Amino acid sequence: MLTKFEARSSRVKAVALHNSSTWVLCGLHNGAVQIWDYRMSTCVDTYTEHVGAVRGADFHVNQPLFVTGGDDYTVKVWNYKLRRCLFTMTGHMDYVRTTFFHHEQPWIVSCSDDFTIRIWNWQSRKSIACLPGHNHYVMCAQFHPFSDLVVSGSLDKTIRVWDISALRHRKEEVGITQDLLGTTDVVVRYELEGHEKGINWVAFHACGDLLLSAADDRTVRLWTMSGTSCYVSRTFTGHTSNVCCAIFYRNDYLVSCAEDRTIRVVHMSSGVTVQTFRREVERYWIMGSDPVRNLIAIGHDAGLQVFKLTRERPAFAVHNATQLYFTCQNKLNMYNFDTEEVTSCAVTYQFYPPTSLSCCPTTGGVMLSYASGGPQVEWIPKPLATRTCNVEVTVKGFDGVFFGGHKVAYVDANGKMCIQNVSKAGGKPQQTDMSCSRIFAGPVGCVLCQSDDKILLYQVAQHGPVAEATVPGVRYAVWDKDFSKVALIAKNTVTVMTKRLKLIASVAESSARIKSAAFDETRDVMYFTTSNHLKYCYLRNGEASTISTLKNVVYLVRAVGDTIYVLTRDGRVLRKELDNAELNFKLKLLQQSYRDLIRIIQQGKLKGQAHVGYLHKHGHSEIALHFVSDPLTRFNLAIECGAIDIAKATAMELNEPAIWRRLADTATRFGDIQLAQFASAKAGNYYASGLLALLTGNTASLATLVSTTRDDHFKLHYGMYVDDAKQRVDVLCKANQLPLAYVTAKSHGLEEMAAQVLERMEPEVATRVQAQQFYPVPKQRSVAPATENWPMLQVEESVFARLLKEPGQLDAIAQPELDEDVAAGAGWNDEDDDDALLDGAGAGAGDEAALGEIGEKGGGWDDDLDIDVSATLQDTRDTGAPSNGYVVPREHPPITQTWADAYTLPAFHVAAGSFASALHLLQRQIGLADPTPLKPYMMQLWAAVNGCRPAPNGLSAVFAVSAQPPDNETEALHAPALPNFMPVLADKLRVGYQLFVEGKFAEALDIFRSILHLSVMTVVKDDQEKATLREIMAVAPEYARALALQLQLRTLSASSTESLQLALYFTHFRLHRAHMTLALSQAMSKAYKQKNIKTAAEVARRLLEQDPPQNKAQQAAAIIAEAERNPTNAVQVDYDERNPFVMCSVSYKPLYKGVACPVRCSYCLSPTDPSYKGTLCPVCKLAMIGVDCAGLVNRI
Structure with a gap:
């Protein structure tokens, strides 16, 4: 029994399988009706309108309807799309036992404990026939599959076959006479007797000439109808209690269930019981079947179960990537991938099909393994040579696989792996010490063994495993073409591993079962199928997604690019061309194949919006921007990728305050002050507008804001910057702060306003205020407003936008x-x-002139740089104590001294102005020999941290934020707020690439050298930035060396x-x-x-x-x-391209492997001949060659 689904519930008394959906309908003893999706293992819906047990249930063939009957004497018709009961039909006077739809007519047949069978028209919602005649409970009644017959079975020990053909032509007659006496249009064709006790179930065979009955006498009888007679053709025994239900299975078999807690499968022709299944406690009550899917649903005391009796998966194996061997319907077939032809031969008939198939790698012989019905392995040395396969060797075991030549490994009855040479007549198996539950094919000389929760790669020659991994529940193992990767398929997971069982990727499905997998022979992609989907997994990052849905289950056998070969359950090999637009798009995105990406975008192959979320998640918002039409989504993506113009356009379209506020913040961050002021005004954020006007010196705009706003706090605060004393006096008077208003008016020379305020004060307060001495406030200096934007952050136009505008642009x-x-x-x-x-x-004649010269090295500079320090920061320690005993406290050292004392980052020492210690650190860390190229970058870094600007209104100079707090606030140390050079390095790298392509080699060399110099002063904060910097520092010297060689080449003829x-x-x-x-x-x-x-x-x-x-x-x-x-x-x-070598960075000569061991620069790691050890590196122009150093420290 292959259980597909099991649900726990109250006792199930009625079941029905849907003919097209993966649904099972069940009626419970507590009155509930449930619809389950057995493929997804979820409950679709529950209906609770019946009172008492529901004993009959059936789906309509092609309408969204189902019918139920229960102990409340009613027959109800439901619509599962509307999720409600459409109507209730009454007429029975006792429990309704079964209900079934007619396959063509709008009829329903029901039977009841009131001794009658009724036929209903569900369109007119009326009873069209009442069939009395039984003198005990009628337990079952069903329509004939294609004839106008109804069969019924009753506890009166009889079976009746009714002819209802007259019902097709007569009009409906409704009245009390029909209900009591029945109709004369329905006659009894056969009345069958023979059971010793009451009959519980009757059913017609699909061919129409047979019917079965199950009764309380513990037997199942097969009846044959021929003309005017019907007789018992066979009686099946074996059950030890009442037989509740029986059905036909695959034309040749009967399946019955009984209260003895067993299910029996019997061959109809021979009467042999093929298999018996038993539960420990629960009794079986009802069964239903789906002949298309070979599924059986059965209800028992504790719930519902859906299962198959035999496997439907064909055993298959690919031989030499050109042939596919597979079994189907007791035939061995061979499919040729090149000619697409199929040849077949018959194999020994068995109820259970083979579970696995293995091909001999040398001769093409086939090994078939049977796991059920007596495990055995059959060796067919010459398949397809005749119409019937000749089995030469048969051994007791299962999972037989070839591991080389004619050598086979299989699992015997004791769970031990055995080895046997099948080419030798009478060859004896050799049992190994390896205990395993399953065996799968492996590379030559090896097999995969499943032992407990582990999978082991067993090498037969060494008599032991050479690799292992924890992968529980493996059912199938699929190798790629060259046996370098294996996909281990479990119930809901696929684990991809290397040949040595190292994990590559893993995919899990939450509900659907995984059926098969195949590796793409051209890409790092694995296709796999579930019960209802075809999916893929990109092995480099483990991403998986859905390609298409599947109407029927198929099994992947081969994949070549966008072409796949699948095997169906009925033995057909199909070749399918996939629409892999999404997969190809993701692959090109990961490979950064931009032209192909643009081509996919322009062709419009991608549908829906799921890929937009994918692009956004993976940091490609600038690409996602070209797929989105929703204004809000476009705005969010534009803000994220810095597309200010698009953000402004969508903000104008949306016109919401929150949108304008976000745009203002982004514009400020990018330096577009004009747009920031415009957006702040649109958002009504006058605080932000006032701050921007103040920072840019635009006092006229600030004065307008102060005069127009109604916020007194804003007027009082920003009024000080526009020298509007009258405004502040009015605000203070309004707030009843008369003394402050008087002081403000008096200090600014507003005598009249001061007198008016004084009159409003109390005499005592006025006397105290007048006694104060007032000093005039100096006139504010006029400041020239900054009409231009700040230096804008360089945001290059998207690659994709540029290519979409200019198809030839690189x-x-x-x-x-x-x-x-x-x-x-x-x-x-x-x-x-x-x-x-x-x-x-x-070849052309004449020498070529050099394209350019490498930039000359600048002059040296002193280690000790004289920097003017403010007098407030000078050492003012007093060594003597005053006579009055007061001790002058010691001044805390400046924060810059902390940077130099507490950190070993050279950039921090430069920020602190300690250049000598910074150079000393660089000597130890990178072997610095010539600091001259670093001078401009060190000065730039120091100025960025220690810069200041004058302030208006005679205030002291404003210093930039020079320190940032640590992550842990309890720490005492602060780090300098250094500029982020990572975007600058990325821009330089792009420029260097462009110059390289344009053939401007001298300029490109200067760019790549400047990247190496600036990297010394670059500080990173996390592992991602560190990895990016390492990648840049690895690319720059390689290109610098290549460009230097190219310039040398240009000097030659x-x-x-x-x-x-x-x-x-x-x-x-x-x-x-x-x-x-x-x-x-x-x-x-x-x-x-x-x-x-x-x-x-x-x-x-x-x-x-x-x-x-x-x-x-x-x-x-x-x-x-x-x-x-x-x-x-x-x-x-x-020149010998087959002998690996590296180029000497000085002599431009190859250093072949095994001939000379190169020495490298202590900073950029450029290789040179050992004779140049101790000289200045010609690539970076900074460090010494061959010096051992600790390595650059640049991580905070």
Whole structure:
């Protein structure tokens, strides 16, 4: 029994399976009616209108209806879409036992303990026939599958077959006579006797000539109808108590349940009991079947159960990626993937189909394993040779798999793994010490063993496991084409592991069962199917998603790109082309293949809004912005990715205060003060508008705000900045603060207003206020307002927006999908004549001038920098005590001294002005030898932390926020608030890439060196920033070394051997794929022009692997074709691409592996020949080569 679903509830007295949905209807003894989705294991709905037990239930064939009958004498018709009872039909005078719909007519048949059967028209909601005749309870009544017959069984020990054909043609007659005496249009065709006790169930066979009956005499009888007679053809015994129900199964079998707590499966022809299932406590009461899905639903004392008697999954295996062997309906089939032809042969008939199939890797023989009905393994050496498969070897066991040649491993009856050579006649099995419950195929010489909750990779030659992992409940194991990855399929999970059982990815399904899986032969993608969906999992990050829904269960057998091959349960192999727009979009997004992304966007293949959330979640809001039409969503995405213009446009469309407030905050953060003031005004946020007006010196705008607002606090506060004393006096008087109003008026020379305020005071208060001495407030200095925006944060236009506007524009980040033929600058094409590669023209003559010089090194600078310090920060310690005994407290050291004393970050020492200690730290950490290139960056960092600006109204200078509190407020130390150089490094990297593509090598070299210099002063706060900085610091020296070699190449003659060698060496730097295409194209051109056809072809093959533009691919193909005809080299070059090497950063010579061990720069790790140890690194121009250092400290 293969249980698909089980629910615990009150006693179930009625069940019915839906013919198209995965629903089961059950009537409970407590009066409830439930609909369960057995595939999702969820309760769809519950209905509680019956009073007493519900004993009859049935779904309509094609209408959203079901009918129930119960102990309240009623028959109710329900609509499960409307989720309510449509109507109730009354007429029975006792318990209703069963209710069934007719397959064509709008009829319902019901039977009752009132000794009658009734036929109802559910459209007119009336009884059209009452069939009396039984003299005891009628326990069951059903329609014939295609004839106008009704069969009924009663406790009076008789079965009656009724002819109802006249009901099709007569009009409905309603009256008391019909209810009491029945109708004359229905006649009894057969009245059958033979059971010794009352009959509980009757049913017709699908063929129409057979019917069965189950009775309290513990027997099930099979009746044959022929013409005018009906007789017992076979009686089945075996139950030890009342048989409650029986059904036909797969045409040849009977399934019955009884109060003896058993289910029996009997072969009708032979009468042999195939299998018996028993429960410990609960009694079985009712059964229903779905012949299409081969499902059986059964109700018992404690609930409901849905199960299958046999597996429907065909056993299959792929042989040599060209053939698929599978079993179906007692046949062994072979499908050829190339010709799509199927050949078959018959196998030994068994009730239980094979559970697994394994192919011999050498001869193509097949091993079939049977786990039920007597476990055994059958060896078929030559399948499909004849119409009937010849079984040569049969052993007792299961899960037989080949692990090499004719050697087979299987599990015997004792749970031990056995080894046997099936090619030798009479070969004896060898039992191992390995205990396991299942065995799966593995790489050559190995098998996978399931033992408890672990999966083990067992190597037969070593007689033991070589790897193991904890993966419980594995049912199937699927390997990729080269046996490097395996998918372990459990009930609700798929675990993908390496050959050595190291975890790659894991996918779990909460409700649906996983049926199969297959690895894509071209990508790191695994497809898998559940009961109702086809899904995929991208193995590099473990993301899984749904491709499509499945109407029927299928099993994946092979996947090649967007083409999959599936095997159905009825033995058909289907080839399907998938619409993988979502998967391809995500793959291109992860690979940063921007051109393909733009192509997918423009084609409009992605539907719905789910991908917008995916893009937003993974930090690609600028891409999601192109898919969204909802203004609020566009605004949120635009704010997140810095698209201020789009944010402003959507804010104008939404026009809500909260939206304008967010836009104002974002505009302030980006430095767009004009937009910030506009947005604040739109939002009615006059505090923010006043602050911006104050910061920019726009006193006229501030005065307007002060005069127009009704907020007295705002008027009083900001009125001081616009020198509007009258306004403040009025506000203070309004607040009844007369002394303050008088002081304000007197201090600003407003004598008249002061006199008026004085008159309003009490005499005593006025006398005290007049006794005070007043000093005039100095006139405010006029400040020129700042009419321009602040320095704006550089937010580059999105790559996607740029490509959508200009289809030929290149990505500035130079990721793999660049179109080099469009983006490459003149520097790449000066010496290459592309047409010459195809027409055979010779190499160009003349030397090339160098494109540029590397920037000269600046002069040195002193370690001790004189910086003026404010007098308030000077040391004012007094060593002597005054005569009055007062001790002057010691001044706390400045916070900058704490930075230098408490931290070992060189950037913190620079921020504190301690340049000498910063350089000393850099000597220890990176082996600093020449600090000159760092001077501008150190001064920039120090000025950013210690800068100040003058304040209006004669106030003291305002210093910037120079310190930030620690994460833990209880700590005493504060760190300097350093500028964030990470965006600057990213911008420099993009500029360097663009200059590289444009062929401006000298400028690009300066950019990449500046990245190395600025990285010394960069501080990171978390692991993500640290990883990004490490990646940048790894890319910059590689490109700097490559550019230095390219500049050296440009100083040589284009036709010289040294020029060709350097061009070939240039292709071995770790460059982006797009840049590598340029390098390979250059080397291929030089080699071809110097008649080194063989070398040019080798480079051309590498170029084709990079997916170059079409013209470059055509040139490469032409060179390869010529090399096949004439594989020669005109000149000898010192270049061996098969021997790994690194380039010396000084001499530009290769250092082959095993010949010389390179020494590296202590900072940028650039490799050089050992002879250059102790010299200044030519790449970073900062550190010494070959010096052992602790490493740069840049993490807070």
